[in-house]
Amino acid sequence: MSAFLTLVFALIRRDLLRSATSGSLWLPVIFFLLVATLYPFAVGPNPEMLARTGGGMLWVAALLAALLPVDRLFLADKEAGVLDQLAVRGVSDEIVVLAKLVAHWLGFSIPLLIACFPASALLNLSGESLALLLTGLLIGSPALAALAVMVAALTTGLRGAGAIGGLLLLPLAVPILIFGAGMLGSESGAAIKFLAASSLFLTAICPFAAGAALRGARA
Numbered sequence: 001m002s003a004f005l006t007l008v009f010a011l012i013r014r015d016l017l018r019s020a021t022s023g024s025l026w027l028p029v030i031f032f033l034l035v036a037t038l039y040p041f042a043v044g045p046n047p048e049m050l051a052r053t054g055g056g057m058l059w060v061a062a063l064l065a066a067l068l069p070v071d072r073l074f075l076a077d078k079e080a081g082v083l084d085q086l087a088v089r090g091v092s093d094e095i096v097v098l099a100k101l102v103a104h105w106l107g108f109s110i111p112l113l114i115a116c117f118p119a120s121a122l123l124n125l126s127g128e129s130l131a132l133l134l135t136g137l138l139i140g141s142p143a144l145a146a147l148a149v150m151v152a153a154l155t156t157g158l159r160g161a162g163a164i165g166g167l168l169l170l171p172l173a174v175p176i177l178i179f180g181a182g183m184l185g186s187e188s189g190a191a192i193k194f195l196a197a198s199s200l201f202l203t204a205i206c207p208f209a210a211g212a213a214l215r216g217a218r219a
Contacts, residue, residue, distance in 0.1 A: 007091065011099030012106070018076075019069075019107045028065035029111045035061040036119035047124045054123030055133050056181040058116065062137055063173050066108055066144040070169065073100060073152035074214070083214065093211035101142075101149045101206055109141035129184055136180045136195060143176050143199035146206035153210035156217055176202075 019025040039057050043049055077083050086096055113134055120130045151169045175198055182191035 004095070008095060008099045008102075011096065012103045015100060015103035016107055019103075025107050026111065028068050028108045029115045031068060032058075032061045032065050032112055032115050033119060035064075036122045039123065050124045051126065051129070054120070054125050055129050055184040058119055058123070058133060059136070059177055059181045061119075062112055062141070063144060063170075063177055065112060066141070066148050067169055069104070069108075070148050070152045071155070073104060073149060074156040078156055078217075084218070087218070093214040094207040097149060097153065097207045097210040097214070100210075101145055101203070104149055105142055105145035109137070109145065112141070113137060132183050136183045136192070139192065139196050140176050140180045140199050143195075143202040144173065146199075146202040147172050147176075150206055150210045150213070153213035153217075156214070 016025075036054075036058065039054065040050055043053065074083070083093075083096065087093065116130065116134055116137065120133065125133065147169050151172075154168065176195065179191045179195035179198060183195065
């Protein structure tokens with residue numbers, strides 16, 4: 001167990017350092033804030049309109065931000081032979097995917113949660129709406145990361161992987177988007193339960209589905 005945790009932490013640390021040094025760690029945050037800045041120009045400066053629709057728009061922006069690095073999640077490791085070296089050394093693809101999932105989630109969700117504060121000010125969201133948005137993103141962001149990792153594993157090495165990944169990921173993420181945005185306007189609590197269940201399911205199957213996709217690409 002100790003060796004397993006050491007390996008997972010080493011892979012997570014490597015991916016986070018690579019994202020930080022390459023600048024890709026901040027790309028989703030910049031995109032997220034850019035969308036929040038431009039949205040009032042599209043719908044007008046009406047505060048009530050912004051407050052009513054801003055939370056759902058930020059969920060869409062979070063989904064697209066999770067999609068941005070899809071074509072690079074496994075590509076660098078594949079081209080450098082890292083995936084093959086790990087497989088030769090007996091490291092299962094599921095462990096590699098688990099580390100990639102945690103690193104991707106940490107790399108885009110934590111900066112995104114911080115970016116929600118200035119974005120909510122731009123969109124005139126109330127403190128209650130901001131709290132619901134942060135709670136929903138905290139619960140739903142693992143599912144977005146899991147979908148991104150699974151799609152990245154399926155499209156690794158394909159030409160136009162980013163476009164293909166978007167076509168695959170966006171329909172699969174619709175339930176997360178519905179339940180996440182539904183939390184902002186629902187008082188029943190059903191949306192948060194469905195969101196948590198969907199997030200748990202996608203996070204649980206991600207290592208196995210993406211691991212099988214990596215093995216299929218290697219065969």
